[in-house]
C-alpha cells in the first residue's frame with residue numbers, strides 16, 4: 308500500500324514536451340465518457356459569504372478503460388492571491404486504486420489542471436477548425452491562456468499575429484512579449500481573430516448582446532461566462548458535456564434560460580471526434596468546455612506513471628496503518 312506524493316516540479320518535468328500525449332489522453336477520456344465508461348458527478352462548489360469572489364471546487368470522478376482509476380480534484384480559486392504575488396488557482400488531485408479504494412497518490416494539480424484544460428482546447432481547435440487560423444485573439448492573459456497558447460503551438464502552426472487583450476494592460480503586454488507575433492490589443496481586435504480564446508475570470512458576460520462572431524471563426528470559450536447568451540444563439544455550440552455545461556450561470560446556461568430549451572447546443576466534442584456530429588459552416592463555432600474531473604484523472608494517471616518510472620514521486624510505504632485504523 309504505497310502512497311505517492313508528487314510535487315509541482317516533478318509534475319512539470321513529467322509534462323514537459325508531452326503535449327501530444329496529454330492531448331491523446333484527453334481525447335481518450337472524452338470518448339470513454341461518451342461511451343459510458345466514466346462516472347463524472349456534478350462538481351461541488353464551496354463558496355464563502357465573506358469572500359464572494361473565492362471558491363473551492365471538488366471534482367470527483369471515475370475513469371474506466373485499461374487502468375481504472377477513481378479520484379478527486381480539489382481546486383481553489385482565490386483571485387485576491389494575485390495581490391500577494393500568488394497564482395489565483397491552487398489544487399491537489401487524489402488518485403484512488405479501483406481494486407481496494409485506497410488513495411494511492413496525491414499530486415500537485417494546478418499544473419495538471421492547466422495542462423488538461425489546454426489540451427482540451429487544442430484538441431477542440433484541431434477538430435473544429437476548417438482552415439488554419441491567420442490570427443489568434445487571446446482575452447485574459449493569465450495562467451490558463453498561457454498554457455493554451457503553449458498547447459496550440461505544440462499541436463498546430465502558430466499564425467503570424469496573436470492579439471492579446473486583458474483588463475490589465477501590463478498583463479497583456481507581458482503576455483504578448485512572450486509570444487512570437489504577440490501584440491497587445493483592444494477587445495474588439497482580439498475578438499476579430501480567426502481563433503479566439505477566452506480565459507478571463509469574468510463572472511458575467513461583458514461583450515454586448517448584439518456581438519456576433521462571423522462564420523469561419525472558432526471561439527474557445529474556456530472561461531465560460533464571457534459571452535452574452537444572444538451571441539451563443541447565433542453560433543454553432545459544441546460543449547464537453549451538455550448536463551455539466553448548462554449549469555452554474557455559464558453562458559450556455561444563460562442561453563438555455565433565454566431560449567427555453569437546449570436546441571442551441573449542436574453537440575459534444577466527443578460527437579465531433581467520433582464523426583457523429585456535423586459542424587455546419589454557416590455560423591461561427593463556439594466551444595464551451597465545463598471542464599470535467601475525468602480529464603484530471605486521465606492526465607494525473609499519466610503523470611503518476613511517469614513520475615514513478617522516473618523516481619520523482621515521493622513514495623511513503625507506511626502512510627496507511629496495516630490494520631486499517
Ligand SMILES: NC(=O)c1ccc[n+]([C@@H]2O[C@H](COP(=O)([O-])OP(=O)(O)OC[C@H]3O[C@@H](n4cnc5c(N)ncnc54)[C@H](O)[C@@H]3O)[C@@H](O)[C@H]2O)c1
Nearest residue numbers: 395424447449450451473474506507508509530596597598
Ligand atoms: N473550462 C475549464 O475547464 C477551465 C479550467 C481551468 C480554468 N478555467 C477558467 O479559466 C479562467 C482563467 O484562469 P487563470 O488561472 O488563467 O486565471 P488568472 O487569474 O491567471 O488570469 C485571468 C486573467 O483574466 C483577466 N481578466 C479578468 N476579467 C477580464 C475581462 N473582463 N476582460 C479581459 N481580461 C480579464 C485578468 O486580469 C487576468 O489577467 C478562469 O475563469 C478559470 O475558472 C476553466
